[in-house]
């Protein structure tokens with residue numbers, strides 16, 4: 001039997017509202033997902049029953065908070081199948097995680113070294129590397145993946161003995177394409193490069209196994225996987241985390257401090273300066289528990305069926321450029337020639353349909369596609385087939401209203 | 406002719422987002438388009454997600470405006486904005502509360518200072534020395 005989103009939609013109270021008199025149709029899930037009751041309750045519970053600073057010990061509440069905080073690290077570690085919980089570093093999101101790596105590896109880079117990314121990256125997995133290249137004299141190179149994410153045998157030439165860092169997204173946020181991750185990681189590893197995978201768009205949909213992937217670093221944000229904002233994860237293999245120079249210093253990350261010198265703490269604390277986002281950590285663990293309790297494959301299949309339904313309906317209409325793949329993705333990214341995506345967005349909004357219009361923080365990819373921006377409808381487990389159809393209906397109305405006769 | 410009064414009236418009587426949308430589409434059709442030569446980088450407003458060009462000409466202390474955008478609703482918004490300031494002196498314009506006037510026209514959602522908002526930049530240029 002097909003998955004029925006109503007089985008969990010009631011866990012998302014925010015969805016039961018109207019927007020300008022229309023039922024709210026939330027299809028901007030790639031930007032951020034809504035949060036289920038177990039996550040909301042975990043946040044409440046934290047402040048109601050065990051709010052205290054962590055690792056400072058010495059009293060009842062602090063012990064409880066510290067225990068739950070470290071339990072959360074275990075929950076997240078097992079969520080991505082990390083071998084040890086000390087490999088999970090809390091950050092404020094994917095962006096901070098990538099910056100932690102980019103700044104942390106700076107001391108190892110030399111002029112002429114190469115940093116390789118793909119042409120499907122979000123600015124978060126591009127600008128930190130570009131700036132690192134500027135600072136060190138390294139060269140930023142871009143593997144030109146097609147919008148279908150196809151692998152060409154000649155791409156292996158992008159991996160050279162100067163490739164020190166290879167950073168790639170697992171799934172494009174702008175067009176939903178999965179990258180040929182495993183083969184790229186294999187080539188990068190053969191050259192001895194550090195490898196980083198941006199899983200921001202993957203974690204909500206796919207079970208993640210960092211050991212099978214074999215990357216040195218894996219990063220993601222909590223808010224895109226039903227967790228709170230302001231919390232994210234940097235997973236790393238021990239040797240990879242060990243070489244990172246902490247880019248922030250201060251309390252919690254030290255063992256001993258004198259005016260002459262500081263001895264840094266062990267991992268994971270060494271990379272977590274200051275009081276952490278405790279509520280975020282608690283909420284993220286609740287989000288992992290929420291997802292782990294679901295039939296992940298059923299959810300994914302459902303989300304993909306919504307996207308491919310929209311794809312085929314709009315494809316049949318004609319006159320709509322669709323950039324996302326026909327199948328195997330959870331979003332639809334499109335544009336309509338001679339109509340600005342912001343205008344389409346404005347009409348969809350007036351009908352209570354929330355999508356995203358713009359360049360999706362991927363200017364070079366938009367240039368590759370030859371568009372200024374796209375309109376993106378992205379699905380989550382709570383979206384219904386009625387919502388997918390409503391998006392299509394309202395989009396077609398918008399095109400009608402905005403076409404110059 | 407869509408004079409200022411009727412532009413105001415059309416927008417003020419909108420009861421919903423949808424009506425405002427449709428009115429802006431209608432208004433957008435009244436905006437004379439700029440030529441390719443007029444759409445220079447200098448005339449482009451920074452900070453808009455849609456491209457917006459604004460040209461100010463002044464003669465005998467009176468300001469005249471020409472504007473364009475690649476987005477239709479923005480062209481409608483430009484029609485509304487320009488109807489408020491066209492033919493006025495800089496001093497007159499600087500004494501106006503343009504934000505409040507646009508809010509009265511149900512256009513306040515274009516005024517939120519989000520990261521992508523360029524209408525505030527347009528208002529800034531209109532009233533600049």
Ligand SMILES: Cc1ncc(COP(=O)(O)O)c(C=O)c1O
Pocket residue numbers: 030031092093094095096122124125169171172173198200201221
């Ligand atoms: C693929 C990808 N990488 C990185 C990010 C950055 O995530 P955050 O803004 O939560 O740090 C995003 C968010 O849109 C994304 O989609």
